[in-house]
Amino acid sequence: MRRPSPDPVALGLLGGWAADRLLGDPRRGHPVAAFGRWASWVEARTHRDSRRAGVLTEGIVLAPVVVIGILGGRAPAKGVVTAVLAWAALGGTSLGREGMVVHDLLASGDQAAARVRVRHLVGRVTDELGADEVARAAIESVAENTSDAVVGTLVWGAVLGPLGIVLHRAVNTLDAMHGHRTERYARFGWTAARLDDVLGWLPARVTVLATALAAPRRAHEVLRVAATDSRSHPSPNAGPVEAGFAAALSVGLGGRTVYASGVEERPSLGRGPAASLTDLPRSVALAHRVGLLALAAALSYRALVAGRALR
Numbered sequence: 001m002r003r004p005s006p007d008p009v010a011l012g013l014l015g016g017w018a019a020d021r022l023l024g025d026p027r028r029g030h031p032v033a034a035f036g037r038w039a040s041w042v043e044a045r046t047h048r049d050s051r052r053a054g055v056l057t058e059g060i061v062l063a064p065v066v067v068i069g070i071l072g073g074r075a076p077a078k079g080v081v082t083a084v085l086a087w088a089a090l091g092g093t094s095l096g097r098e099g100m101v102v103h104d105l106l107a108s109g110d111q112a113a114a115r116v117r118v119r120h121l122v123g124r125v126t127d128e129l130g131a132d133e134v135a136r137a138a139i140e141s142v143a144e145n146t147s148d149a150v151v152g153t154l155v156w157g158a159v160l161g162p163l164g165i166v167l168h169r170a171v172n173t174l175d176a177m178h179g180h181r182t183e184r185y186a187r188f189g190w191t192a193a194r195l196d197d198v199l200g201w202l203p204a205r206v207t208v209l210a211t212a213l214a215a216p217r218r219a220h221e222v223l224r225v226a227a228t229d230s231r232s233h234p235s236p237n238a239g240p241v242e243a244g245f246a247a248a249l250s251v252g253l254g255g256r257t258v259y260a261s262g263v264e265e266r267p268s269l270g271r272g273p274a275a276s277l278t279d280l281p282r283s284v285a286l287a288h289r290v291g292l293l294a295l296a297a298a299l300s301y302r303a304l305v306a307g308r309a310l311r
Contacts, residue, residue: 010158010298019087024094039061040177043178053188054188082157082161090153090154092149098138099139099280099284102114103135114134118141135276139245139280143245146287150290151204151210154294156199158298171195175193197236204236204241205240207241207290208244210290211241211286218248222247229246230269234266249282249283251272
């Protein structure tokens with residue numbers, strides 16, 4: 001049996017997670033922002049009101065991302081590349097900070113500022129939200145983005161290395177840009193939305209399991225509510241994740257949600273009282289525990305893969 005050597009992907013994921021915890025998102029030249037500009041440039045030239053145009057656009061936009069991911073996986077300094085990409089893709093620290101900023105504004109009575117600030121987290125219309133509705137919006141975003149911006153990066157990084165990190169983050173960004181049910185994107189954005197559903201499926205289920213482990217006294221309730229209450233949610237991935245958080249926090253989420261494209265009556269998630277201001281710090285703490293468990297799972301998976309390779 002060969003002597004095991006350090007797994008560069010595992011080291012990279014650990015390094016990227018540590019960088020995110022210490023530094024948060026890169027403050028200048030964020031790769032995701034650069035990718036967004038590239039996607040907007042392509043869209044301006046290829047947009048048509050059809051699914052075919054959406055397929056073409058996302059194919060063009062994702063092509064260089066796939067190349068970068070493949071080259072990163074073959075780089076001599078694969079661990080360093082993985083760490084940098086993971087740091088750029090992870091958003092747990094910034095997510096928690098934004099959640100606490102909204103909490104602090106609400107706690108100080110500055111509801112108008114909280115309505116504006118929560119837009120950093122959500123795409124819904126917030127102009128007329130009350131304090132508890134702002135808190136609910138932030139908690140739902142913390143839950144969903146824990147899956148998208150933390151667990152998804154760790155899961156796909158563990159499975160596919162650098163390619164998994166960049167592809168998942170790029171698809172999630174395209175869904176945020178093109179996956180809206182507006183007149184412009186109803187058909188054009190179909191591809192982005194479906195790709196995000198596919199790549200988000202596994203991380204969402206890992207997030208639910210991690211949520212159950214992070215709230216052991218309510219683990220059974222988390223799994224039950226995630227399985228039942230999310231059935232009528234419009235998102236196959238956000239639904240179980242938000243329901244799991246609701247059960248873990250013993251609060252109720254869901255309800256009337258206003259978007260630029262119209263009003264949606266979201267299903268009720270959880271069995272507790274409606275979420276309020278005091279539940280927001282609890283959701284941030286829960287998200288941190290879920291992220292730690294996802295990191296442990298990713299590193300365990302990499303160890304298992306390395307162990308099989310030595311046999």
